[in-house]
Amino acid sequence: MTTITDVARAAGVSPATVSRVFNGGRVTPERAARVRRAAAELGFEPNRVAQSLRKQRGSVIGLLIPDIENPFFTSLARGVEDAAQQTGLSxxxxNTDEDIDKERRYLGIALAEQMAGVIVAAASRTQTDLSPLAARGMPAVAVDRRPRGALVDAVLVDNQYGGEAATEHLLRARYRRIACVTGPEGASTSEERLAGYRSALRDALADGTLTPEDGDDPLTAYVRYADFKVGGGRAAMTDLLSMERPPDAVFVANNLMAVGALEVLREAGVTPPEFGVLSFGGVPWAGLVRPSLTTVELPSYELGFTAAKLLQERIAGSDKALQTVVLRTGLSVRDSTGGPERLPAPSPPG
Amino acid sequence: MTTITDVARAAGVSPATVSRVFNGGRVTPERAARVRRAAAELGFEPNRVAQSLRKQRGSVIGLLIPDIENPFFTSLARGVEDAAQQTGLSxxxxNTDEDIDKERRYLGIALAEQMAGVIVAAASRTQTDLSPLAARGMPAVAVDRRPRGALVDAVLVDNQYGGEAATEHLLRARYRRIACVTGPEGASTSEERLAGYRSALRDALADGTLTPEDGDDPLTAYVRYADFKVGGGRAAMTDLLSMERPPDAVFVANNLMAVGALEVLREAGVTPPEFGVLSFGGVPWAGLVRPSLTTVELPSYELGFTAAKLLQERIAGSDKALQTVVLRTGLSVRDSTGGPERLPAPSPPG
DNA sequence: GTTCTCTTTGAAATCGATTTCAGATCTGGG
DNA sequence: CCCAGATCTGAAATCGATTTCAAAGAGAAC
Incomplete structure (x- = not known):
């Protein structure tokens, strides 16, 4: 491997000069040219490990996500990658697997490897602890989920608004017993989406769109907590269908659980849009799902991109006040929420 | 940050002794205990950057994959991760994005960061160049795809056998005009799967199962090259359907293209199993696809796991002869290849 | 008691870059 | 022609670990 010393020798200068050539120090043009030529000839590439050690900061940023198999996060990852590439960071x-220990381990690695910074989609709102990073001055940005009390920039989506819009849409489509399958208790995303759902129901109760049935609390009876995975969606949906008075629509608070819910519905012979289904977050290969699925669209790529930009500012030394950027969701209305009445079949094409 | 020197001072020993305690040198038990206690109290964690610099080798392995959004590769990645975790490597x-330049850049980073080794699913069989790694003694393992002439261990699936089994299955199901949508020319996986397809057709022609129609070469007429992505599958399928004498079944050489093909078929009102569809590699959320899809099952997780194990051996210094491990595929027969005749509908459950 | 061996220890070199500091060179002004 | 100030340059320190080497100490054999 050719080192800076080799280049220096070849160019007849000192290593310090070589370093200056590549890091923008003052060097006479003639010498600089000699150094560059020598470096090119020898195929010199600075050893990043040595750089990191000396500068006390690496050129890699860590992205901690809870589930690499969820396309939402892979898309987010691409956003981060694209933004990072623009400034030469890798x-x-x-993959923390929603596992607090794995997450802690990776945070430890980030510190030990002296990464330039980290972007974290926290495994838990209450247990994820970013303070060791802060203690060592490593910049961090929370994305998608905000861990409690962490003093970091955050890029989030407007979960409450999205949940509200989704539920309102179901109400407008004349569903009246709308269930909500949300994520784990304690995850900020779960709670906020659920809050949106409840807020929409409360409004509907207030203006008479929805009339309370006796017995259960209408804001709670149809709510189920699950785990943001396909299996959890299946279990929750099965449970809802077995109710004495089952729901006629469901708002599922994440894409994978929506897949599970759809599977269960299909197996039970209950099909949208008679039974309304609305997913928070796009489902992959949505084109294959019939009827097509109404979704709350999440700006996953932008989430990642924005987080990376924010992180870069911090790495560059910005000490602006902490920011929280909230990105808006959008509602993509498709066939699965057409309304509970059986509609006339569309005439076949051609 | 607490360094080895801090610990040494706290324990009243030299840094060398502290290092020995953690790296298995000979130290008297009493001292070792003192060192451990001091380290624990100070929360000492060795600085990996310094370690890497000194040892000339890091504790991170790089995994280069061409498409992070393909669940095949994310599953493979998990295999790698699980195997790596067992030996403390991270x-x-x-994500190389099937892009030769991005791939080259990442290989450069792997070298500059002194990674312990790399696992590569090559972006191109002909252009991917692993020789810089070899030149610097960095261990590498090829996975899924074998770059041409690279002197590295490889873990592959038996693509030809899988393609053959798939095509034979379609023939047995009495499809007679079987198309093949394969990947880019030049990718080893494309070529081998296509070769399997052709070999099965040749056998069928030889034993009379299949009779050549006049005009086109039966081994070529129904073959289309595409790009291993959804869009490519769509285009190829559209093209096939527009033929004067369209196929009655298709063997799609990767999962994403199968998704594209299914979309086109659905839009055209052509449905399996009258039109047979067989995908090489599982389709995500297969449960939502109706009719269910017959697939060649790939051991993606095992692929990654095995590759990581192999890499670890090399990192540990093994100089065994180069190995190529070939893992078998399996055929999961489902509804989409039930045969071209319209079958009586199954009686409803219950 | 002396010598020899074996274990344990710490001082110092090392990995490859960056950066400080002080000296050398150059410039322009007087 | 000399000097102040600006500009360049290289020697050496530094980052935090590992590892070599030599010395000190312990123990055994005679």
Whole structure:
């Protein structure tokens, strides 16, 4: 491997000069040219490990995500990658598997490897602890989920608004017993989406669109907590269908659980849009799902891109006040929420 | 940050002794205990950057994959991660996007960061160049795709056998005009799967199962090359359907293209199993696709796991002869290849 | 008691870059 | 022609670990 010393020798200068050539120090043009030529001839590339050690900061940023198999996060990862590439940082992806210990381990690695910074989609709102990073001055940005009390920039989506819009849409489509399958208790995303759902129901109760049935609390009876995975969606949906008075629509608070819910519905012979289904977050290969699925669209790529930009500012030394950027969701209305009445079949094409 | 020197001072020993305690040198038990206690109290964690610099080798392995959004590769990545975790290595994921330049850049980073080794699913069989790694003694393992002439261990699937089995299955199901949508020319996986398809057709022609129609070469007429992505599958399928004498079944050489093909078929009102569809590699959320899809099952997780194990051996210094491990595929027969005749509908459950 | 061996220890070199500091060179002004 | 100030340059320190080497100490054999 050719080192800076080799280049220096070849160019007849000192290593310090070589370093200056590549890091923008003052060097006479003639010498600089000699150094560059020598470096090119020898195929010199600075050893990043040595650089990191000396500068006390690497050129890699860590991206901790809870589920690499969820396309939402892979898309987010691409956003981060694209933004990072623009400034020569590289991204390493760490899959925490929604597991607090794995997450802690990866945070430790980030510190030990002296990464330039980290972007974290926290495994838990209450347990994820970013303070060791802060203690060592490593910049961090929370994305998608905001861990409690962490003093970091955050890029989030407007979960409450999205949940509200989704539920309102179902109400407008004349569904009246709308269930909500949300994520784990304690995850900020779960709670906020659920809050949106409840807020929409409360409004509907207030203006008479929805009339309370006796017995259960209408804001709670149809709510189920699950785990943001396909299996959890299946279990929750099965449970809802077995109710004495089952729902006629469901708002599922994440894409994978929506897949699970759809599977269960299909197996039970219950099909949208008679039974309304609305997913928070796009489902992959949505084109294959019939009827097509109404979704709350999440700006996953932008989430990642924005987070990376923010992180870069911090790495560059910005000490602006902490920011929280909230990105808006959008509602893509498709066939699965057409309304509970059986509609006339569309005439076949051609 | 607490360094080895701090610990040494706290324990009243030299840094060398502290290092020995953690790296298995000979130290008297009493001292070792003192060192451990001091380290624990100070929360000492060795600085990996310094370690890497000194040892000339890091504790991170790079995994270069061409498409992070293909669940085949994310599953493979998990295999790598699980295997790596067992020996304290961490994995960083690099998405090359089937792009030779991005791939080259990441290989450069792997070298500059002194990674312990790399696992590569090559972006191109002909252009991917692993020789810089070899030149610097960095261990590498090829996975899924074998770059031409690279002197590295490889873990592959038996593509030809899988393609053959798939095509034979379609023939047995009495499809007679079987198309093949394969990947880019030049990718080893494309070529081998296509070769399997052709070999099965040749056998069928030889034993009379299949009779050549006049005009086109039966081994070529129904073959289309595409790009291993959804869009490519769509285009190829559209093209096939527009033929004067369209096929009655298709063997699609990767999962994403199968999704594209299914979309086109659905839009055209052509449905399996009258039109047979067989995908090489599982389709995500297969449960939502109706009719269910017959697939060649790929051991993606095992592929990654095995590759990581192999790499670890090399990192540990093994100089065994180069190995190529070939893992078998399996055929999961489902509804989409039930045969071209319209079958009586199954009686409803219950 | 002396010598020899074996274990344990710490001082110092090392990895490859960056950066400080002080000296050398150059410039322009007086 | 000399000097102040600006500009360049290289020697050496530094980052935090590992590892070599030599010395000190312990123990055994005679």
């Amino acid at each position: 991204v390493v992806l760490c | 994995v960083v994921l690099c």
